[in-house]
Amino acid sequence: MHLVVDAMNVIGSRPDGWWRDRRSARRRLAAQLVLLAATGYEVTVVFDGRAAAGEVDGSSAGGVTEVFAPGGPDAADRAIVRLVSEIAPSPDVRVVTSDGNLAAQVQRMGVEVEGAGTFRARLDSLS
Secondary structure (H helix, E strand, O other): OEEEEEHHHHHOOOOOOHHHOHHHHHHHHHHHHHHHHOOOOEEEEEEEOOOOOOOOOOOEEOOEEEEEEOOOOOHHHHHHHHHHHHHOOOOOEEEEOOOHHHHHHHHHOOOEEEOHHHHHHHHHHHO
8 A cells, every 4th residue: 555645734633833843743754654664555755845954855764755845835735646646546545634625636536535633543553
């Protein structure tokens, strides 16, 4: 199963102060995704904005590929649709998001959607 994760939806699903240090929030999510990838998932996580120092767009580690989407509002959504269009339709692809517009777009492409809150709970169970 290939998961394409709308990072800010997952990060923002819990008001834990992530907005004070977005880079650390991205690192925490990436670390949890590595644990999930170790169970057999292929994971692509899409972050809004540009990579910070030490972060590399397109880098892969521990079965997780990190993609950064600069370009303002909805840039990550556009990047996710582009990624999914390259690999869909496939029953082995799932997009993780709670964004209704994005969910509708990828579902029209034949891709399953999992909500960010449900996914976050699943990640938390791995830690």
